[in-house]
Amino acid sequence: MRVGGPEVNMNLKRLYVISVVILIPMFLSIHPAFSQARKEVAVSYQGYIESVLPGPKMISVNETPVYLSFDTKLFDVKGGTLRITDLKPGMFAQIEGVQKTNGVYARKISIRTPNKKWR
Numbered sequence: 001m002r003v004g005g006p007e008v009n010m011n012l013k014r015l016y017v018i019s020v021v022i023l024i025p026m027f028l029s030i031h032p033a034f035s036q037a038r039k040e041v042a043v044s045y046q047g048y049i050e051s052v053l054p055g056p057k058m059i060s061v062n063e064t065p066v067y068l069s070f071d072t073k074l075f076d077v078k079g080g081t082l083r084i085t086d087l088k089p090g091m092f093a094q095i096e097g098v099q100k101t102n103g104v105y106a107r108k109i110s111i112r113t114p115n116k117k118w119r
Helices: 006-030
Strands: 041-053 058-061 064-067 073-075 092-100 103-112
Touching: 058 092
Parallel strands: 064 103, 073 103
Antiparallel strands: 041 058, 041 092, 058 064, 092 103
């Protein structure tokens, strides 16, 4: 009498493959050393625009790169809308966005005068 024929070996191989396929991604997603997920931190700050790069749609404020996207809202002192081409070095800006490792991704930029309180 033979115990463990070809069917048993095949079932063990399938069980092993399924275990590996399920467990490895689970460990990679849970363990922080392997996870690529980073928390996004909302930021709000103000400062003078130092440079404007329309190609990559980026400005520099307080030596921090601020990236703009098609979702970024731009407003002038009176609340009217602006385009990136309207932004100039020397303007005082209120930035609201998300801090990431390579800079701030702006959601809203409001041009202000430095002595007025921003909303």
